[in-house]
Ligand SMILES: Nc1ncnc2c1ncn2[C@@H]1O[C@H](COP(=O)(O)OP(=O)(O)OP(=O)(O)O)[C@@H](O)[C@H]1O
């Protein structure tokens with residue numbers, strides 16, 4: 141962004157001003173000819189000209205599309221802001237829409253002038269699109285994409301020079317904020333997963349698709365107070381930019397979600413992303429072999445995003461934990477990886493989080509008691525959230541979203557009583573609710589399902605439990621894990637002791 145001065149008062153007043161200044165200087169020159177030596181005359185006249193020449197009254201800010209090889213945030217914010225409040229005199233626009241994008245993307249197609257006002261200041265924007273004779277290739281630092289530039293685009297923002305401070309210190313920051321809000325409203329949340337780019341040996345790229353997960357806080361069956369605490373915590377986090385800066389902390393927040401399979405951990409992550417409109421980076425650690433690779437992939441994640449590491453107890457092995465993990469976990473996978481949990485945590489706590497803003501990190505586990513203490517120590521994960529088996533309140537919510545049956549229906553209280561004391565997951569009950577279209581049959585199905593389950597255990601008739609990823613686990617071993625979880629769950633229903641207010 142460059143600020144330039146130009147003298148642009150009305151033509152008549154410029155003429156009048158110059159005429160009187162010139163006459164005055166000529167008079168002085170005549171006097172000087174008689175009084176002052178010739179060498180000193182030049183110096184004095186130069187001083188006088190500078191002093192009396194008219195001052196610049198207009199300032200122009202130039203905002204180019206690119207700043208070197210990076211894209212210019214101010215340019216993109218100005219484009220978003222100005223296109224969001226198009227005036228009828230804008231003559232030509234570019235409209236596009238990618239499949240699945242919810243709304244149209246609008247850009248200027250040719251040079252345009254747009255007027256705006258801010259706090260008493262009249263502002264004039266000019267969009268300029270200059271064709272280039274020669275195309276040039278640049279690599280976008282933000283996206284690593286190769287861009288072919290055949291045109292130069294920039295905005296010029298002109299205003300009376302007396303409003304210079306107002307424009308730089310309040311108008312442009314306001315436009316950055318407005319653009320952020322407009323983009324957030326329109327934003328399609330993306331899910332990024334790691335892919336190994338064949339063309340760059342051992343380098344990783346994030347592949348992205350639109351996040352189609354429809355989970356929201358409204359559809360999530362959880363204790364209402366717990367849900368509210370999470371929503372409040374997210375709200376507080378995103379509005380506390382200044383707070384984090386003031387106390388010298390990286391603007392990041394960590395959540396540990398723990399609980400049995402099918403209780404909604406992944407659904408909660410999707411609900412968080414949909415609520416905040418933050419992209420998700422799903423980091424599958426088994427794909428990463430070294431600490432250095434991990435750093436590279438983390439540094440390629442964007443701000444306002446959620447980094448998710450699922451099943452952290454299974455994917456990060458510490459040497460001393462290998463034996464125990466091999467003995468009693470279904471998900472132990474031998475690996476030759478040269479990175480460590482402490483490497484991951486140090487990087488997340490240190491460099492990575494300090495070079496970005498609004499970062500959320502979520503770890504999930506089915507076995508909180510198997511986690512390394514380094515992950516659980518105070519200050520590491522800000523909030524520990526227990527995703528529990530289904531409760532009567534949770535069932536009411538499922539009945540309302542799946543069947544449109546409300547809480548005052550007498551059949552719900554019967555089901556609520558059956559649910560108390562039984563370890564059934566929301567996923568299991570949701571499956572029952574999906575079996576038929578008819579409300580009565582669905583509720584009968586849930587009642588039969590619940591009656592078939594004995595209190596507080598997960599007996600199934602086949603003696604085996606099929607877990608995620610198709611791995612079969614002995615029922616006895618699984619129940620041993622569940623039993624431990626029940627004890628842990630009772631203690632740590634929800635731990636928000638480290639939540640800073
Ligand atoms: N709390 C919940 N509220 C609403 N639906 C839920 C909830 N928990 C689970 N479900 C339903 O069950 C499905 C599976 O849940 P989800 O994948 O979120 O569980 P999870 O805890 O992540 O399981 P895992 O530990 O196996 O990864 C969801 O798609 C959703 O339909």
Ligand SMILES: [Mg+2]
Pocket residue numbers: 405406407450
């Ligand atoms: Mg999951």
